[in-house]
Amino acid sequence: MINRFEDAICGCCGRVATGFGYAPRTGQTVLWVCDDPECLQIAKDSYTMKQETFSRLESLAAGKGGDEGGSFLDQIGKGDSPLSSLTPDEWFEFCRRIVAGYRKALIAGLKDEAPF
Ligand SMILES: [Zn+2]
Incomplete structure (x- = not known):
């Protein structure tokens, strides 16, 4: 429905x-x-996925999002720099990459583990 x-x-x-x-x-x-x-x-x-399964997938997705953010920092040569060194544009792009990576990984996880 x-x-x-x-x-x-x-x-x-x-x-x-x-x-x-x-x-x-x-x-x-x-x-x-x-x-x-x-x-x-x-x-x-x-x-019908159990909450604990969703929570596990969500945690994995959060980690993937973090990986995407880290990759961006490496791309701009600030992988070992404090976050306070980011310009405002870099900061927003860093955050966007984390969220986008999370969403992409969560969808992939849900597709892989859906009971049907
Ligand atoms: Zn959606």
């Missing part, structure tokens, strides 16, 4: 939910998703 939107974030990638969610039956908790059709499919496939 697909439901209309309530104010929420995507249960698969963490972006803003934009209008749809999934619940197997009326009255069950809705897993809201963003506008990416892949996230709606992942929501359907992983709806």
Whole structure:
């Protein structure tokens, strides 16, 4: 069953939910998703995933996000520098890479471990 939107974030990638969610039956908790059709499919496939499995995937994804941020710092030659040495633009790009890496890794993990 697909439901209309309530104010929420995507249960698969963490972006803003934009209008749809999934619940197997009326009255069950809705897993809201963003506008990416892949996230709606992942929501359907992983709806019954245990919280501890999701938490493990989320932790792994956070680590991957950190790796992406670290790679960016290496690319700009500041891998061994304090974060306070980053310019404002470098700081925002560093943060963007972490978040993007997290989202990408979380989606990959959910796809790999979805029970269906
Ligand atoms: Zn999403």
